[in-house]
Amino acid sequence: MAAQSNAATAGTATVQGLLSELAALEDPQVRAVNERHGDDHGVNLGQLRAIAKRVKPQPALARELWATGDTAARLLSVLISRPKAFTAGELDAMVRQGPVPKVNDWLVNYVVKKSPHAQVLRPAWLADPDPVVAASGWALTSERVVKSPDGLDVDHLLAEIAEHMATAPQRLQWAMNHCLAQIGIELPEHRAQALDIGARLGVLKDHPTPPNCTSPYAPLWIKEILRRREAG
Incomplete structure (x- = not known):
């Protein structure tokens, strides 16, 4: 009390x-x-x-x-x-001070994504050598793919994913994989390339997935979300 x-x-x-x-x-x-x-x-x-x-x-x-x-x-x-x-x-300092997964996740999703500075920070974070900071940049990029993809160099993003995702540290790998899936889901003109990259890399292909949950393996994730959308 x-x-x-x-x-x-x-x-x-x-x-x-x-x-x-x-x-x-x-x-x-x-x-x-x-x-x-x-x-x-x-x-x-x-x-x-x-x-x-x-x-x-x-x-x-x-x-x-x-x-x-x-x-x-x-x-x-x-x-x-x-x-x-x-x-x-x-915000830049806070992302660097908060490597604990849940803290970083909440900070990026509840504060940074709603900040007017999100798109200023995004490209700098993408190129940062700190994998937690880079993962935050990829999280902002996934948000941008969904909400306002105009102006994004998607071919460059896919090239970065193709080159680095398979060997990236876990948190960064998940963030890049999420972005790959969002590109495949939201941008039809890049869908085939996203599916091909996901299949070639095989990242999270064998990740345990509970029943009735969507696999994080990008090709399955993309196809399942599109199936649901088509089903209405």
């Missing part, structure tokens, strides 16, 4: 109060599951979202939570951020 009262409302929330509340929610079993995926925290994400809903967006508080370096605090920071409140430089 003490932790709850320390951060009871949006108006009274403090970094220390929220850190205490997060610490009280720490669950060893949740941590054990998360650590298998590279995420070093033990807070149930539903509970984390409930805190964020109560606290509401607060950019200054979000920055303070991020600065703690604590993974659960950074996840909460992302949820109470306002994407337009960050400069391109801040």
Whole structure:
């Protein structure tokens, strides 16, 4: 109850109060599951979202939570951020400071993609030697393929995927593979090339896929989404 009262409302929330509340929610079993995926925290994400809903967006508080370096605090920071409140430089620094998979995923999807700086950062990140930063660039590129592909050099993107995806570190490989699939799904003029690259590389071809889930293997992924669209 003490932790709850320390951060009871949006108006009274403090970094220390929220850190205490997060610490009280720490669950060893949740941590054990998360650590298998590279995420070093033990807070149930539903509970984390409930805190964020109560606290509401607060950019200054979000920055303070991020600065703690604590993974659960950074996840909460992302949820109470306002994407337009960050400069391109801040977002670049945050992506480089947040290599934990869930933190990076939420930061890119909930903040960077909604930022006016996303398309400024995207090409620089694509070329970055840090695989986490490069993966973030590919995530932004996948978004661009779906929403506004005009102006993209798709032939160059496919050439980069063909040359580097098979040997890329796992997180970067997944991001490149996602982009390959989106190109095949959304851009009919490049579909045959995307299918050919996916088949030749065979990336994630043998990845275990639960029943009723779509395989991450790009050729199957592309064909399944198109089948569903045709079926209405």
